[in-house]
Amino acid sequence: ESYQSLTSAGLRNRAVVDVVRHRGLPVATASFDHTAKIWNTETGLCELTLSGHLDAVTCIAVAPDGLTMATSSHDFMVKLWSASTGECQMTLPGHHGIVLWVAYSADGSHLVSAARDDTARIWSSSSGECLAVLQGHSATVNQANFSPTGEFVVTASCDRTARIYNARTGCIVQPLTGHGSSVRSAVFGPLSGRDSGGPPTRVLTASDDLTARIWSCPNGSCLLHLLGHSGRVNCATFSPDGCVVVTASQDMTLKLWDTSTGDLLRTLDGGEEPFVTAAFSPDGLFLVSARAGNTADVWEAESLKCVLTLEGHQDMVSSAAFFTQI
Numbered sequence: 001e002s003y004q005s006l007t008s009a010g011l012r013n014r015a016v017v018d019v020v021r022h023r024g025l026p027v028a029t030a031s032f033d034h035t036a037k038i039w040n041t042e043t044g045l046c047e048l049t050l051s052g053h054l055d056a057v058t059c060i061a062v063a064p065d066g067l068t069m070a071t072s073s074h075d076f077m078v079k080l081w082s083a084s085t086g087e088c089q090m091t092l093p094g095h096h097g098i099v100l101w102v103a104y105s106a107d108g109s110h111l112v113s114a115a116r117d118d119t120a121r122i123w124s125s126s127s128g129e130c131l132a133v134l135q136g137h138s139a140t141v142n143q144a145n146f147s148p149t150g151e152f153v154v155t156a157s158c159d160r161t162a163r164i165y166n167a168r169t170g171c172i173v174q175p176l177t178g179h180g181s182s183v184r185s186a187v188f189g190p191l192s193g194r195d196s197g198g199p200p201t202r203v204l205t206a207s208d209d210l211t212a213r214i215w216s217c218p219n220g221s222c223l224l225h226l227l228g229h230s231g232r233v234n235c236a237t238f239s240p241d242g243c244v245v246v247t248a249s250q251d252m253t254l255k256l257w258d259t260s261t262g263d264l265l266r267t268l269d270g271g272e273e274p275f276v277t278a279a280f281s282p283d284g285l286f287l288v289s290a291r292a293g294n295t296a297d298v299w300e301a302e303s304l305k306c307v308l309t310l311e312g313h314q315d316m317v318s319s320a321a322f323f324t325q326i
Helices: 002-008 014-023
Strands: 027-031 035-039 046-051 057-062 068-073 078-082 088-092 099-104 110-115 120-124 130-134 141-146 152-157 161-166 172-177 183-188 202-207 211-216 222-227 233-238 244-249 253-258 264-269 275-280 286-291 295-300 305-311 317-322
Touching (some): 027 295, 035 057, 035 068, 068 099, 068 110, 099 141, 120 152, 152 202, 161 183, 161 202, 202 244, 211 244, 233 275, 253 275, 275 317, 286 317
Parallel strands (some): 057 099, 057 317, 183 233
Antiparallel strands (some): 027 035, 027 057, 027 317, 035 046, 057 068, 068 078, 078 088, 099 110, 110 120, 110 141, 120 130, 152 161, 152 183, 161 172, 202 211, 202 233, 211 222, 233 244, 244 275, 253 264, 275 286, 286 295, 295 305
């Protein structure tokens, strides 16, 4: 049925149609045009525009159940939205600087935000209450993410460090030091069989020092250097199975890496625009990326072929993410 409707709409390549039909899940984007949008990835059309922030929207996160979304903004606020109506459900004040990042815990019960006030904050996603302020960085906190079990948070900062915190107490558990410049992103590896009964074992960071690194959580040692970019690495994230890393760089490339060896697997040249961010689909078969332009793109992860371009924002797209379910 999907194949027939897409073909009748003018899409003739069966292989591409199969990719689009399999993809299915909506994509959410955030932009410096003060809005966020939800996109239908079968049609490429915008289904909802989220308006309410007073300045650039820096990040959008989708709740695991797909019912709500969270955004962060230059207006110092975090907002929660209905994914079905686009209505703002809650505004979370508290940061004293531009909020650069927001992310959900795996069960959707909590949010973590990162800001230019040198802190990250943990919030209840149901009440909007600030539960903890994560302190200790001496410069902007660019990103913060929960561990798969929600017990820990990892932060990335312009002070050249990443830090692992206990999410309940707000205490620093492990600093990750070694990058030679600002750390732009930090994320825990997905759970594996060996991790399921205890704390996470790996953290991935990206830095202005042109590298990404994979770290051991228990002792803070660097396990792998991912070397090959010629510009700052704006973002790095694991595939859902933890076997591959994607990095998005100011050098206008996306790169895919083997997480067991650190070997470079593939490179995508983005042309004349730096890549701001990239994220895998829940099944790991696709990537969504944003470049320093007004569009986001969906790529087939194996071939790095573009299967969809999302056009409609009026300024730079700062963040893009797949829904985990419809």
